[in-house]
Amino acid sequence: MSGISPPGAHHENFTAWAKQQGVQVNGVGPASISGHGLGIVAQRRIEAGEVLCDVPASVLLTINTIPESFRQLHKEITVHGLLASFLAFGGPDTSRYSHWKKSWPSMQDFQESMPILWPSFMRETLDNDGNPNYTLGRREYPAFILPPAVAGRWAHYQMREFWKIRDTAPMYRQEKKLKADWNVVSKLFPDKTLSEYTYYWLIVNTRSFYFEVSGMKATQNHDDRMVLCPFVDYFNHNDHGCGVYFSVKGYTVTSDRTYDIGEQIFTSYGSHSNDFLLCEYGFILENNRHDCLPLDDFFSGTQINGYLKNSLEKAGYLGTYTLDSDGVCFRTQVAIRRQALNTYHWNKFVAGVDSEDEKSRVAAATLLQNRVLLPYEAEAEEALQRLEKTGDAIPPGAKDTLINRWKQIRDMIQQALLIHGGRRA
Numbered sequence: 001m002s003g004i005s006p007p008g009a010h011h012e013n014f015t016a017w018a019k020q021q022g023v024q025v026n027g028v029g030p031a032s033i034s035g036h037g038l039g040i041v042a043q044r045r046i047e048a049g050e051v052l053c054d055v056p057a058s059v060l061l062t063i064n065t066i067p068e069s070f071r072q073l074h075k076e077i078t079v080h081g082l083l084a085s086f087l088a089f090g091g092p093d094t095s096r097y098s099h100w101k102k103s104w105p106s107m108q109d110f111q112e113s114m115p116i117l118w119p120s121f122m123r124e125t126l127d128n129d130g131n132p133n134y135t136l137g138r139r140e141y142p143a144f145i146l147p148p149a150v151a152g153r154w155a156h157y158q159m160r161e162f163w164k165i166r167d168t169a170p171m172y173r174q175e176k177k178l179k180a181d182w183n184v185v186s187k188l189f190p191d192k193t194l195s196e197y198t199y200y201w202l203i204v205n206t207r208s209f210y211f212e213v214s215g216m217k218a219t220q221n222h223d224d225r226m227v228l229c230p231f232v233d234y235f236n237h238n239d240h241g242c243g244v245y246f247s248v249k250g251y252t253v254t255s256d257r258t259y260d261i262g263e264q265i266f267t268s269y270g271s272h273s274n275d276f277l278l279c280e281y282g283f284i285l286e287n288n289r290h291d292c293l294p295l296d297d298f299f300s301g302t303q304i305n306g307y308l309k310n311s312l313e314k315a316g317y318l319g320t321y322t323l324d325s326d327g328v329c330f331r332t333q334v335a336i337r338r339q340a341l342n343t344y345h346w347n348k349f350v351a352g353v354d355s356e357d358e359k360s361r362v363a364a365a366t367l368l369q370n371r372v373l374l375p376y377e378a379e380a381e382e383a384l385q386r387l388e389k390t391g392d393a394i395p396p397g398a399k400d401t402l403i404n405r406w407k408q409i410r411d412m413i414q415q416a417l418l419i420h421g422g423r424r425a
């Protein structure tokens with residue numbers, strides 16, 4: 001099949017090692033797949049419901065696999081941070097994993113794909129020529145080239161309140177987590193560099209699986225119940241994919257449908273939007289049934305008056321506003337109508353009474369268009385224009401991904417403008 005080639009010696013060695021450790025592999029194997037790094041392909045026709053691989057718990061890398069003496073050095077650290085520290089600085093105790101380590105992507109791969117590693121100017125406003133610009137001219141319109149749902153910044157004048165980075169944005173939460181972990185680890189290994197640590201931290205970020213093992217505190221953060229699972233970490237993600245099941249015995253991957261020989265087989269990492277996938281895994285899907293855009297910023301801070309906000313809260317409709325290929329969600333419709341309609345009509349809408357007259361419908365559609373959809377569309381148009389002009393300071397992989405992502409965002413918004421009556425096809 002086009003774009004699929006043999007994986008190379010490191011991966012053959014790793015697969016042989018994994019099998020020696022008790023990993024059972026059935027009718028599938030790793031391959032190099034263009035645009036996907038390594039992935040898993042069918043080596044024969046696969047039927048639905050077949051077990052494709054089975055990884056015994058004894059082979060997993062968990063906090064319990066890490067020698068007690070190494071673990072004890074790290075007093076307060078996340079499981080993520082500890083696994084990364086062990087892989088980076090665990091010395092001879094990690095030699096068992098040498099074949100596995102050689103099967104992983106390089107730091108350069110991460111620099112191309114992971115927003116957290118992209119050059120810092122990419123977080124700044126770009127001027128009309130696509131150059132970083134910290135002091136915009138009066139006639140210039142600013143643009144941020146990282147999507148708001150990744151970096152938490154907006155350039156559109158209506159969203160200036162969010163000009164400053166929101167520390168709740170996914171990329172900044174990720175940075176905060178890395179910084180906190182490195183704060184612990186750098187004191188234990190003062191001669192090591194942040195770059196060495198970051199590489200393994202991102203390996204754990206992009207390749208770990210949810211698991212519960214004894215020794216994890218009951219209070220352990222749900223997001224931090226993670227382990228590394230050899231071979232299963234070769235599977236790439238799709239919005240439909242094979243089931244990955246865990247039990248105390250280990251992990252099993254079972255085929256969700258039939259596959260032809262040479263076809264790539266995916267698992268699903270979860271119901272993630274493309275902005276989430278970009279931030280956490282460094283890629284986006286061309287078609288993603290879970291894709292959506294959060295709209296909460298349009299109803300936060302001074303975007304909405306306190307009284308209306310309180311009534312939304314009382315009614316259980318404050319926050320979690322989204323837009324997807326079907327338009328804006330019902331919660332968003334409720335929040336818009338809280339601002340566009342009087343309380344009587346709003347209460348009727350919330351109660352599901354279909355009493356909306358033409359005047360109310362137009363008022364809600366206009367507000368949605370002017371407050372949310374047009375500013376978001378302008379954000380996308382400006383980002384795309386600047387991106388087209390940026391030179392080679394942006395890693396080529398990053399530029400392609402961002403252009404594709406902003407186009408998806410723009411398409412979703414334009415679709416919503418059609419659905420909600422703001423624009424004709």
Ligand SMILES: C[S@@+](CC[C@H](N)C(=O)[O-])C[C@H]1O[C@@H](n2cnc3c(N)ncnc32)[C@H](O)[C@@H]1O
Pocket residue numbers: 035036037038039103104105113206207233234235236237238280281282283284285
């Ligand atoms: C668990 S690993 C999967 C194996 C990985 N492709 C490799 O080369 O080792 C997760 C990483 O694979 C890549 N990936 C997963 N699904 C992808 C997809 N649908 N398209 C492109 N890259 C994908 C991303 O780089 C992601 O961070």
